[in-house]
Amino acid sequence: VSGHETTAHEPVFTGAVLAKLEALYPKYPDKRSLLLPALWLVQEARGWVSAGSITELAELLDLTAAYVRGVVTFYTMYHTHPVGRHFIQVCTTSPCGICGAEDVARALVRETGCGDLGTTSPDGRFTVIEVECLGACGFPTPILIDDDFIENVSVDGVAAILARYP
Amino acid sequence: MGYPHPIHPKETPVLSTHFGEVEARTYAGWVKRGGYEALKKAIAMAPDEIINEVKASGLRGRGGAGFPTGMKWSFMPKDDGKPHYLCCNADESEPGTFKDREILRWTPHALIEGCAIAQLAIRAETCYIYIRGEFTEPYHILQRAVDEAYANGVLGVNALGSGRRVDIIVHRGAGAYICGEETALMNSIEGRRGNPRIKPPFPAVAGLFGLPTTINNVETLAAVPAIITRGAAWYASLKLSSPKSTGTKLISVCGHVQRPGVYEITLGFPMKELIYDLCGGMRPGRTLKAVIPGGSSVPIMTPAEVEDCATDYEGIVAKGSMLGSGGMIVMDDSTDLVYQIMRLARFYAHESCAQCTNCREGTAWTTRVLERMLAGEGKASDLDLLLDLSENMTGKTICVLSDSCAAPVVSGIHKFRADFDAYINTARPLTTVGV
Numbered sequence: 001v002s003g004h005e006t007t008a009h010e011p012v013f014t015g016a017v018l019a020k021l022e023a024l025y026p027k028y029p030d031k032r033s034l035l036l037p038a039l040w041l042v043q044e045a046r047g048w049v050s051a052g053s054i055t056e057l058a059e060l061l062d063l064t065a066a067y068v069r070g071v072v073t074f075y076t077m078y079h080t081h082p083v084g085r086h087f088i089q090v091c092t093t094s095p096c097g098i099c100g101a102e103d104v105a106r107a108l109v110r111e112t113g114c115g116d117l118g119t120t121s122p123d124g125r126f127t128v129i130e131v132e133c134l135g136a137c138g139f140p141t142p143i144l145i146d147d148d149f150i151e152n153v154s155v156d157g158v159a160a161i162l163a164r165y166p
Numbered sequence: 167m168g169y170p171h172p173i174h175p176k177e178t179p180v181l182s183t184h185f186g187e188v189e190a191r192t193y194a195g196w197v198k199r200g201g202y203e204a205l206k207k208a209i210a211m212a213p214d215e216i217i218n219e220v221k222a223s224g225l226r227g228r229g230g231a232g233f234p235t236g237m238k239w240s241f242m243p244k245d246d247g248k249p250h251y252l253c254c255n256a257d258e259s260e261p262g263t264f265k266d267r268e269i270l271r272w273t274p275h276a277l278i279e280g281c282a283i284a285q286l287a288i289r290a291e292t293c294y295i296y297i298r299g300e301f302t303e304p305y306h307i308l309q310r311a312v313d314e315a316y317a318n319g320v321l322g323v324n325a326l327g328s329g330r331r332v333d334i335i336v337h338r339g340a341g342a343y344i345c346g347e348e349t350a351l352m353n354s355i356e357g358r359r360g361n362p363r364i365k366p367p368f369p370a371v372a373g374l375f376g377l378p379t380t381i382n383n384v385e386t387l388a389a390v391p392a393i394i395t396r397g398a399a400w401y402a403s404l405k406l407s408s409p410k411s412t413g414t415k416l417i418s419v420c421g422h423v424q425r426p427g428v429y430e431i432t433l434g435f436p437m438k439e440l441i442y443d444l445c446g447g448m449r450p451g452r453t454l455k456a457v458i459p460g461g462s463s464v465p466i467m468t469p470a471e472v473e474d475c476a477t478d479y480e481g482i483v484a485k486g487s488m489l490g491s492g493g494m495i496v497m498d499d500s501t502d503l504v505y506q507i508m509r510l511a512r513f514y515a516h517e518s519c520a521q522c523t524n525c526r527e528g529t530a531w532t533t534r535v536l537e538r539m540l541a542g543e544g545k546a547s548d549l550d551l552l553l554d555l556s557e558n559m560t561g562k563t564i565c566v567l568s569d570s571c572a573a574p575v576v577s578g579i580h581k582f583r584a585d586f587d588a589y590i591n592t593a594r595p596l597t598t599v600g601v
Contacts, residue, residue: 036355075342095421
């Protein structure tokens, strides 16, 4: 389910990343509750959550790898495989859909050279996926590029937005 | 287009008064606007006094269910010696709903203040604000505001010198609509898959970490400071139709209106005026076809039902739908309703946690039947099949996700039958599906 790295797994939770995790301990009464925040730290550090990271995290939080895998795969925002340098999420649920979101999604696929939704462009620069409701229905079409939430994206505006993400 | 729009004379700004003011996001800016006075007042009150004030205000849950807030708080045990928790539901993900996002990004301190007051009332030292992972901007703004509240002694071991510990922890979700369901949200905070839990036990008995918990929506909690400051009688006087629907409500309007955005109305405000006056009505040359008034989980309304509908809990129920979250999706005559209902069914199929058979299978099956219909391969018997499926998805599962999938399907077939028949009878080819 979760992908493997091409080289031996280097521990994520050392130095500054470990310190960030340890700073979270007092906020929760048990270790298991640290799982979602810890997975965010993994993704922040590595860009995705590998099988090796899952095993490492399971040991750190006194959980099993199978348990962690079950949680990772439940949530759509954790990447279980490497993605492009910039990860684009475009909302096409009904409220945006009736305002032209599918055209924006098509334009994103075309302009990034991804070829299809869910795939990465050959240059490794972009991955575009379609997501369900981003909760900004009054500003169609909202897209997320990495952590940047961009509202009111139109087909004509796609190229200029992408240019900001080398 | 978009927010912040200038406040319309017909709006009743309470929560939205400071939307669009960047300075209101800061602690100093919030205090300058009278912030944290309500918390000071609440600190001097006994917990039951706070609960009684909220009860008297008539405030009801703004997340969708409309349960009386004061009553919910009163279910929390007293003197049980156990830790209590408050959860704030900031997992706003219901299609059509984008009102909590405005509170989170413009007036985060209103939410923090509301949480702190609720914590005093239900005797909870710890509150988790569960914010959906996609809300990157609101998350950073909220976290900054929480940090500032700690730095200024509003939160912490001795909140505002009260001798009471009030902690607020912002917890990010990671992409799952179902985590907006209250018990799924608790599981998610606990580091589990976001599967809803069977009730009872209800959260007030055994919620987060198995301990007494109250969970409220962002808008509900953000409404509390004004109630404490200005009094329950003032809040209860804000009503235009039903006496059971008091106060103001943020309505997020999207779709085919000229001015989509978040509007704050006194409950009972005429839906027609909301759509035509506040939101500017339809685009030129277009007419209204349908309205989904409370987020995608509620039945679709016809223009005739909108005509004299009061926008409050009872008024919309009287027209066969629900106020829900106040996420209003307006569709004009250019809308392919069958396609949009399929798209909503696909949303629920995507978001099902897959725990219950009727939901896991039903949402996917419904989607497939609608997709087939859109592909020009619909059969006359498909409508009965969809209704049968919907019946088996309503009231049969742990949570209401599958009921939510059935609502637009059933209301769509009953109220817009001709749209479905057109696909079935003319084998209209699929023109818009797929990217």
